[in-house]
Amino acid sequence: MQIERPLIIQADTEHTAILHEGNSDTGVLVLVGGPQYRVGSHRQFVKLSRALAAQQLPSLRFDFAGMGDSAGRVADFYQRDAEITVAINAFFSAQSQLKRIVLWGLCDAASAAMLYCYRHQDPRISGLVLLNPWVRSNESLAQVKLKHYYLQRLTDKAFWQKLFSGGLNLSSSLRDFGQTWRQSRQKSKPLTQQRGDNINAQNYTGYMLKGWQQFTGNSLLISSGNDLTAQEFLALCRGNPPWQQQLSKAEHQHLDAANHTFSTAQWRQTVEQLTLDFVQRLAGADPGLQQDS
Structure with missing residues (x-):
């Protein structure tokens, strides 16, 4: 028991x-x-x-x-x-x-x-x-979104239907993509440059x-x-x-x-x-x- x-x-x-x-x-x-x-x-x-x-x-x-x-x-x-x-x-x-x-x-x-x-x-x-x-x-999430989210959307039939039907705010989507791409290029500060043990x-x-x-x-x-x-x-x-x-x-x-x-x-x-x-x-x-x- x-x-x-x-x-x-x-x-x-x-x-x-x-x-x-x-x-x-x-x-x-x-x-x-x-x-x-x-x-x-x-x-x-x-x-x-x-x-x-x-x-x-x-x-x-x-x-x-x-x-x-x-x-x-x-x-x-x-x-x-x-x-x-x-x-x-x-x-x-x-x-x-x-x-x-x-x-x-x-x-x-x-x-x-x-x-x-x-x-x-x-x-x-x-x-x-x-x-x-x-x-x-921000860097890691952006990199993963570029690889797994945006690429997946390009192969999604519903995405293209929404785009051509005018149901997608293209300028907003491009702006989000640009921000994600810029974040993906940022580099995290190496641990060796951190001071002390303040996690x-x-x-x-x-x-x-x-x-x-x-x-x-x-x-x-x-x-x-x-x-x-x-x-x-x-x-x-x-x-x-x-x-x-x-x-x-x-x-x-x-x-x-x-x-x-x-x-x-x-x-x-x-x-x-x-x-x-x-x-x-x-x-x-x-x-x-x-x-x-």
Whole structure:
């Protein structure tokens, strides 16, 4: 019988988490990206934890401050290290058999996990599961839009029908295209030119890279084909040798048709199975797990 119970974690503010108990010494800390609720596509976090618990792998679903049922104010994703530390400590206290955990995050939660590894060399973390990490900048978004959005529109029959029927504001579209092209030519400031350790919205990707480089455990990257966020991340890796090197060290699974949140049952179950196999390998058990459909 699976046991799920809430944890009230007192820190600077009151956090709420849901513990899914298991007897394995390897657990999964599920970090939620962005202000989410637990229905729709993000029901996957509940289903993922239950799939893990079915194999006796414990997990903790943690609400950051100001999100879900946690009190306080929402912090930027690059300022969540203290909260992640609180969650890790609570997880180990609640499941005394734990020896290691995996950080699991989608979107900016994946980015937060990588930034945590920059600030903390935590031996308790043996794995990262990163889904469509957030590396948004004006430059990267513009480059991806040029390649995946504008080119796709040129092959779209509806676009040409709209153009020739007069339903398209051509001057506005050309102006948007020109602005996107100019942004795509901008160059981000190298991390080596940053002062101190003040991680912010302009420089966080460089620190994400450093965190990934410093991390000595195993990584699983799951990317979506139908998602600009994923395309930005993969483009960053393709165009930057240090990022490419880190990606080559990780296990990379690409779901070509999937959207950002893996919002169909098939995509969700694939993510569950990939996560299960990855965590079981870290735990030293055989993969090939069975799960409920």
